[in-house]
Amino acid sequence: MMTESVQDVGGRATRIVRSGRGRPLLWLHDTTGNRWTQGHEALVRRHEVIAPSLPGFDDSTTLGQIDRTEDVGFWLLDLWDALGLERPVLLGCGLGGWIAADFAARYPERLGRLVLVDAYGLQVDGALAADEFALTPPMLRPLVFAEPEASLAREWLPDAQPPERVESTLHARVAAARLAWQFPYCPKLRGRLARAKVPALILWGAQDRLVPTAHAHAYAASLPDARVVVLPGAGHYPWLETPDRFAEEVERFLG
Amino acid sequence: MRVYMFHLMPWPHLPADFAQTHDTAWVVCENALYDAERGHEVYNRYLDELELADQLGFDGVCVNEHHQNAYGLMPSPNIMAACLARRTTRAKLVILGNVLTLYDHPLRVAEEIAMLDVISGGRVVSGQVVGTGNEFFSYNVNPTYARERFYEAHELIVKAWTEPGPFPWEGTHYRFRYVNVWPRPFQKPHPPIWIPGSGSRETIDWVAKKRFTYMVLPTLAPYALRAATAEAFRAACEREGYTARHEQIGWGIGVYVAESDARAVQEYEPHFWYYAKNLLRNRETFNSPPGHSSVQSTLGVLDARRKGRPGNFNSWEEIQKGGFVVVGSPATVRDRLTEIATHTGLGTLIPNFSVGNVPHHLTRKSVELFAREVMPHLRGINVDPPADGVARAGARASLPA
Numbered sequence: 050m051m052t053e054s055v056q057d058v059g060g061r062a063t064r065i066v067r068s069g070r071g072r073p074l075l076w077l078h079d080t081t082g083n084r085w086t087q088g089h090e091a092l093v094r095r096h097e098v099i100a101p102s103l104p105g106f107d108d109s110t111t112l113g114q115i116d117r118t119e120d121v122g123f124w125l126l127d128l129w130d131a132l133g134l135e136r137p138v139l140l141g142c143g144l145g146g147w148i149a150a151d152f153a154a155r156y157p158e159r160l161g162r163l164v165l166v167d168a169y170g171l172q173v174d175g176a177l178a179a180d181e182f183a184l185t186p187p188m189l190r191p192l193v194f195a196e197p198e199a200s201l202a203r204e205w206l207p208d209a210q211p212p213e214r215v216e217s218t219l220h221a222r223v224a225a226a227r228l229a230w231q232f233p234y235c236p237k238l239r240g241r242l243a244r245a246k247v248p249a250l251i252l253w254g255a256q257d258r259l260v261p262t263a264h265a266h267a268y269a270a271s272l273p274d275a276r277v278v279v280l281p282g283a284g285h286y287p288w289l290e291t292p293d294r295f296a297e298e299v300e301r302f303l304g
Numbered sequence: 305m306r307v308y309m310f311h312l313m314p315w316p317h318l319p320a321d322f323a324q325t326h327d328t329a330w331v332v333c334e335n336a337l338y339d340a341e342r343g344h345e346v347y348n349r350y351l352d353e354l355e356l357a358d359q360l361g362f363d364g365v366c367v368n369e370h371h372q373n374a375y376g377l378m379p380s381p382n383i384m385a386a387c388l389a390r391r392t393t394r395a396k397l398v399i400l401g402n403v404l405t406l407y408d409h410p411l412r413v414a415e416e417i418a419m420l421d422v423i424s425g426g427r428v429v430s431g432q433v434v435g436t437g438n439e440f441f442s443y444n445v446n447p448t449y450a451r452e453r454f455y456e457a458h459e460l461i462v463k464a465w466t467e468p469g470p471f472p473w474e475g476t477h478y479r480f481r482y483v484n485v486w487p488r489p490f491q492k493p494h495p496p497i498w499i500p501g502s503g504s505r506e507t508i509d510w511v512a513k514k515r516f517t518y519m520v521l522p523t524l525a526p527y528a529l530r531a532a533t534a535e536a537f538r539a540a541c542e543r544e545g546y547t548a549r550h551e552q553i554g555w556g557i558g559v560y561v562a563e564s565d566a567r568a569v570q571e572y573e574p575h576f577w578y579y580a581k582n583l584l585r586n587r588e589t590f591n592s593p594p595g596h597s598s599v600q601s602t603l604g605v606l607d608a609r610r611k612g613r614p615g616n617f618n619s620w621e622e623i624q625k626g627g628f629v630v631v632g633s634p635a636t637v638r639d640r641l642t643e644i645a646t647h648t649g650l651g652t653l654i655p656n657f658s659v660g661n662v663p664h665h666l667t668r669k670s671v672e673l674f675a676r677e678v679m680p681h682l683r684g685i686n687v688d689p690p691a692d693g694v695a696r697a698g699a700r701a702s703l704p705a
Binding site for chain 1: 331332441444446447448587588589590593594595598599602603
């Protein structure tokens with residue numbers, strides 16, 4: 050059963066959605082914010098999926114001194130304390146993947162396993178991620194969805210958000226831009242990834258035209274123990290477009 | 305009231321099919337469309353027009369700052385003001401404004417404005433702006449810091465002008481071990497500060513508190529929307545415990561004067577549409593990057609602003625009815641501006657004659673007609689009683705010739 054609570058994490062009111070039983074899997078969301086999806090649901094059979102809202106995403110006025118992924122890393126340490134986490138699986142999507150990779154390079158001993166999904170974070174020559182803040186929804190859909198005309202794409206990324214989502218979308222965009230404006234990477238991260246001594250799975254949508262698959266291979270080449278799985282039929286959000294394949298690969302990796 | 309001629313310095317040579325082939329005149333509008341030989345003519349022509357305003361007795365001339373676009377060709381307004389400082393003798397030089405947020409060295413703004421103020425003998429007005437959303441894309445400045453950077457840069461600049469240096473500045477966005485600006489401004493305590501704003505509550509309250517001049521933006525928007533903004537500013541001043549001076553209410557507006565109403569519309573309309581359809585053409589994302597305005601004020605103004613964009617309209621009747629611009633014979637323009645002034649209390653009128661691609665001869669004619677047949681009638685309207693301790697125009701006059 051899915052539960053939602055607001056917990057104090059290092060002085061920050063943090064909304065945490067969780068569901069399922071089994072090994073804890075901490076899910077760090079992408080720039081669109083903390084939304085429970087079919088991908089989350091597909092993992093709850095064998096895991097306790099814990100999905101916190103990243104700082105500022107639910108209310109951007111609380112961003113405070115959050116400035117870079119490192120700052121989110123310190124908040125994650127608080128989250129570990131608040132939830133009593135012990136070597137959970139850390140899964141990060143997009144921006145959350147960048148935060149997860151950065152955290153893994155700094156605190157590998159705190160992780161059981163690492164899953165990066167279409168992650169930001171690396172500077173890859175000739176493969177600069179598209180500028181998600183410059184593109185309108187109709188321009189973005191073909192970049193982030195394998196099937197941009199499908200109802201899923203139009204529902205997730207509509208030309209205009211429905212009234213009840215306008216405000217929350219604005220907050221998430223502000224928090225996302227704080228960390229991922231124009232160059233969503235840290236040039237130093239690649240050199241630091243050798244320290245992330247934890248088994249890692251790099252999952253990527255074959256048709257991700259926002260963050261090209263060259264980034265998946267760059268992650269795999271820099272992490273000490275990583276393999277890449279490219280998912281056909283998916284763009285930047287494989288957990289949305291191919292949730293079953295996505296969950297299957299994650300579960301196979303986690304054993 | 306005082307009258308300050310504004311120039312946007314638009315690029316007037318976009319291809320005829322621009323609106324069909326481009327979704328924006330900003331940020332990514334390819335600079336292959338710029339032609340430096342025509343650009344040479346354009347810059348010098350526009351500067352001539354501002355110099356003409358000085359000769360015709362306007363109280364000031366205004367330049368502004370935009371980057372990487374066809375809409376306005378002044379990435380450095382201070383360079384334009386420097387050109388004008390030596391070619392004008394009387395008019396105030398209004399930089400409207402410097403985009404403070406873009407600079408990691410706001411001291412450069414403090415220095416350049418002080419230089420201009422000293423060179424011109426105290427004729428400078430320092431406009432200071434957060435900048436349009438576009439500039440944050442073009443200059444890679446994180447828009448979620450727009451307001452913080454603006455306020456901090458502003459405080460730093462004013463302190464650099466007014467307090468003896470050297471002193472250290474340890475801010476959030478700026479840190480300087482040695483703030484010690486040479487030269488210091490000519491006007492004391494510092495040049496007047498004008499702040500343009502498009503109705504966001506936070507800016508209005510701040511300007512009211514600081515007692516600066518608030519210039520109502522956008523210049524091309526329905527009259528009712530802009531009048532409501534002016535009213536909100538006056539109300540904010542009342543909340544601060546004083547009644548706004550007329551000069552604190554700045555009103556930028558497109559103006560065109562010709563021999564008759566019919567002729568004015570006939571001459572002006574195509575150039576207005578060039579502006580509305582081409583130069584204002586933009587992507588919503590570039591206009592409103594995340595955090596550029598607070599979420600609350602974005603929710604408040606987004607809709608009104610979108611609906612009010614002149615590019616959404618297609619007939620002159622709608623533009624005229626909406627009161628976007630003031631176009632007509634001298635009598636018509638005089639009456640309409642008087643009516644607006646009476647209604648809004650404005651004391652700082654900032655007409656823009658060269659909207660879109662109005663050619664030079666028409667701009668010149670319009671400016672001359674305005675200066676001769678309209679401006680004298682406006683002078684007596686909304687005149688403030690003398691202010692105490694505030695630097696005024698005409699400082700140069702007291703200098704030896």
